[in-house]
Amino acid sequence: MDFDLTEEQRLLQSNLRRLLADHYGFNRRANYQAEAPGWSRAMWGRYAELGLLGLPFAEADGGFGGGPVETMLVAEALGEVLALEPWLSTVVLGGGLLRHGGDAALRQRMVPAIAAGEALLAFAQAEPQSRYSLSDITTTARRDGDGWVLEGRKSVVLHGDTADWLLVTARCAGARHDRGGIGVFLLRGDAPGVLRQGYSMVDGQRGAEITLSAARAEAVLGEAEDGLALVERVVDEAMAALAAEAVGTMSALHAMTLDYLKTRKQFGAPIGSFQVLQHRASDMMVALEQARSMAMYATMMLDEPAAARRAALSAVKVQIGRSARLIGQQAVQMHGGIGIATEYAAGHAFKRLAAIDTTFGDADHHLRALAAEVSTAA
Amino acid sequence: MDLRFTAEERAFRAEVRDFIEANLPPETRQRMIEGRVPTKAQTVAWQRILNARGWAVPDWPEEHGGTGWTAVQRYIFREELQQTPAPQPLGFNTNMIGPIIIAYGTEAQKQHFLPRIRNIDDWWCQGFSEPGAGSDLASLKTRAVRDGDHYVVDGQKTWTTYAQHADWIFCLVRTNPQAVKRQEGISFLLIDMRSPGITVRPIITIDGGHEVNEVFFDNVRVPVSNLVGEENRGWDCAKLLLGHERTGAARVGVSKERLRRLKFMAGEATENGRPLIEQQRIREKIVGIEVELKALEMTVLRVLAGGRRAGESRQADPASSILKLRGSEIAQSITELMMEVAGPYGLAAPGDADAEGSNAPELMPDWARSAAPLYFNWRKLSIFGGTNEIQRQIMAKAFMGL
Structure with a gap:
């Protein structure tokens, strides 16, 4: 039983806090929020320089091999200043799906770009009817040749408006509430058939409604029909x-x-x-x-x-x-x-x-x- | 960061658990499962079993019978006792007067009293509170006047837990009424309960139980050799108790055991022929308390781990107050829910049928009988040991600078 941080973890924490103290005062934050895209690309670049964006990924994939404790420390520090950047959606949500569900080739293609701050990710999971259920999915994925084509509507997608990549849950088989038959698909944010309507949320974060009309997936994460x-x-x-x-x-x-x-x-x-x-x-x-x-x-x-x-x-x-x-x-x-x-x-x-x-x-x-x-x- | 106990700690837990299972008298355990206080004889017998094993006073220095365990081991030991449930060591003996005599007592006092404290050859009670001195303890008025080799003690103590069982009482008494600072005129005396001039009057609490008493002192002669520490420095002794065993006030093991009992009760109680535990609302109330208790347990573990790092310093910090506040509130919320679960049978007051040695027939189901008394009795948890309002005050003043 041990609640102590390692020396490296302390260093990470203090470096990030110092960065945020220098660049994330309340007025600065208001400015970041007021200008498109609703958060600071300059800060995003600084996070990348500090190593935050590649932190939880394996070194073999181009990351820094951090674990849950490192993620906790970053989240806490970002929470102290009410940071607006798409860290949770890119690194924790999108990055988590990649880490646990992406094959080696996909990880090695995506992780270096994420770590460099060049790829933003969003997790399109909720639907208008789903409330908090993760398995209430009506968006469909149908095989088309050796790929998948998606059809449906995703709602309140955190940072879905600016994401370069969308990770979308869709039903490949089964009925609306079934635990089986759900897949997680990777799409380009600007792929044909993807319609995104971005908006500001009550807390200053960005959200989007996303409509998929015969939108083609680039890859499947995990088991195509068993992604829940x-x-x-x-x-x-x-x-x-x-x-x-x-x-x-x-x-x-x-x-x-x-x-x-x-x-x-x-x-x-x-x-x-x-x-x-x-x-x-x-x-x-x-x-x-x-x-x-x-x-x-x-x-x-x-x-x-x-x-x-x-x-x-x-x-x-x-x-x-x-x-x-x-x-x-x-x-x-x-x-x-x-x-x-x-x-x-x-x-x-x-x-x-x-x-x-x-x-x-x-x-x-x-x-x-x-x-x-x-x-x-x- | 890692939540797991070490292999040694897990083995230690198993050893403690096995010992309790093998040695705790079943009737003592059953009485506690039913939510009743163990009898004096049960408490003493169990303490002597622990003492024979060398586990009577884990927190004491090894030279006085302590076990030399780490803070984590002591936590595990206490949690196992609480979860069984088994009687916990008599706090007045092992957590209060023992450590005070170790810190401030004379060699003669240590030689005479410490072995007897460990074995409960002497049952101790605490004479701090008075009718006019509760949260404001320093306003106490019981006075001790020097007369040759004796002090003559006059006054009254109250809320004295188990004075009816006690052989000895440790008291804060005023020896210098003229002291500029009230705390500086107080001394710490050990008084034999058989001394002429002592009268004990029971206070029956709203659950019908007899735990607390008033103790009157009328010209009670106490040998000067029973003074602990220096005259007029008794407040130092009392302060030693603040922040001592800081994680104990959380009572996590006790609340875990009571939650288990609550779930059992909710399985026994029925409505429309179905167990109450099947009702969504009851289940949500139970898990709501479980969440709070898990958070408290994690807070306790943080304090333990932090104490280990800081060399287990006994400095007071906000953790003591947080643990006392949440520990008492959570325990009380469990008894509230027990009362709800018991339903109509929570209203029957068995009175004498519950008395020791009674052979009255069963009046009500076992699972329901202690619900109301425990609910009423445990209101004390947010009152004693520094009321919860005093804890909030300590946090605000000492740790937030308000």
Whole structure:
């Protein structure tokens, strides 16, 4: 049992934090968000220089051989500054599908481009009717010669608007909810038959609705008709990264709130001298530490067998959702009016936390999933 | 980062588990599974079994009978006791007066008391709280006046757990009412409960149990040799208890065991002929608590791992307060749910039928009988050991600078 970071991991963390401190102040972030594509290509280049974008890939494929802990550290640091770049969609989601489902030739073709910051990926998984189900898929894939042709609609695709490559779940066989018969396909973002409508999401990230009309896939990842296990694994890895990102955001928001409590004066005293607010700040601290513990738990459970891993990640998502809601709401409340003004950072953190709760299933969704597994044997 | 225990630690857990399985009297275990407090005789008997094995006081220095275990081993040991469930070592003896005598006692006090503390030859109780001194402990008024080789003690202690069982009480008493700082006029005394002038009056708590008492002192003569540490420096002794065994307050093993019991109860209780555990809402409530408990367990492990790195320093930090807060809240939420699961049978108060030695017929199903008493009794968890509000205050002031 060991919660320590290695020297290299500490170095990674401090280098990234320094980079973000220099380039990701609140006003800078607002500028990045305001200009197309809605995030900073310059920052993306710096992430590549720092080695973040190739981090989790095997060295043989052109990556740096990092593991879940490294991903956790990056996510947490990015969460502290509410980074807008498509790191999760490219490196964790798209990259995860490649790492676990791509063959060697595909990995060696894609990874160097990802690591260099030259390839953006997006995971087109959800559909208008699917809500949080990973297997409710109506998009179809049909064989055409030695390739596949896709037909259907994908919704709220994170960074789907700018991605060079789309990883799309589609049904090759079976009925709408079947666990079998699902494939994961790699398409060029600008392939004929791909229609993308990009938009900004509530937390400043980018999303897209994607319509596929006889769009031709370049490759299949994993088993063409048995891709759900791959999808579940990668979504669990993304939830672990989101948990760490949320911890970074909650930690920054808690610190921001403490600063405010110490400097804002009313009735002739800092409002932080009032006991009712002190106790709320303490409750936020408890929620933060519980969340931090679960983000670490997520990281350390990712390589466990699927059933244990999935249950662990659902538990993590429940805790993160609860902590994020408490910390987000209390931070806004204790800031008063400025907490709901766009010119101040607290509200943006609150919105990102709300979005993280919703991404890949909110606390209630995962509570239901866990409840379904309770043994009823008396 | 790695969550796994080492092979040695896993082997140690197996060794502890096997020992408990082989040596814990089944009636003691059954009584605890039913959610009832072990009797004095059961607690003493088990402590003596552990003492004979050399496991009575794992936290003490080895020269005084400690085991020399790592913090992780001590955690595993406690978790195994809690999960079985087996009586935990009598905290007043092993976690409180023992460490205080080790730190501040005279050689004579160590020689005489420590072996008796380990074996519960003496059952100790704690005389800190008073009617006017609860969270504000330093305002205590019980006074001790020097008279030759004795102190003469007058006053009243309250919430004294198991004073009715106790042979000895360790007390904070005021020896210098003129001290400028209230904490500096307090001394730490060991008092024989058989001393003339001591009266114990039971306080029956809302669950019907008798755990706590008032203890009155009327001209009680205490030999000066029973002073621990220096006169007027008793507060130092009390402070030693703050932050001692920081992870214990989380009670993770106890809550795991109670959750197992809760699931059993929800399998026994029925509605429309079906077990309650089949109901989605009950299941969601149970897993909701399990998630919180998992997060708490991970927080405990972080503290353990951190303590190992920092050489297990006993400095107070926010972790102590976080663990106490969440540990008590989670435990209380389990008993709340037990009360819900018990349903109508949660309302019957068996009274004497539950008393020791009673041969009254079974009035209600075993699984339901302790639900309400435990729910009522465990309200204490957020009150004792520094109320949860005091914990929030400590966090805000000491660790957030508010």
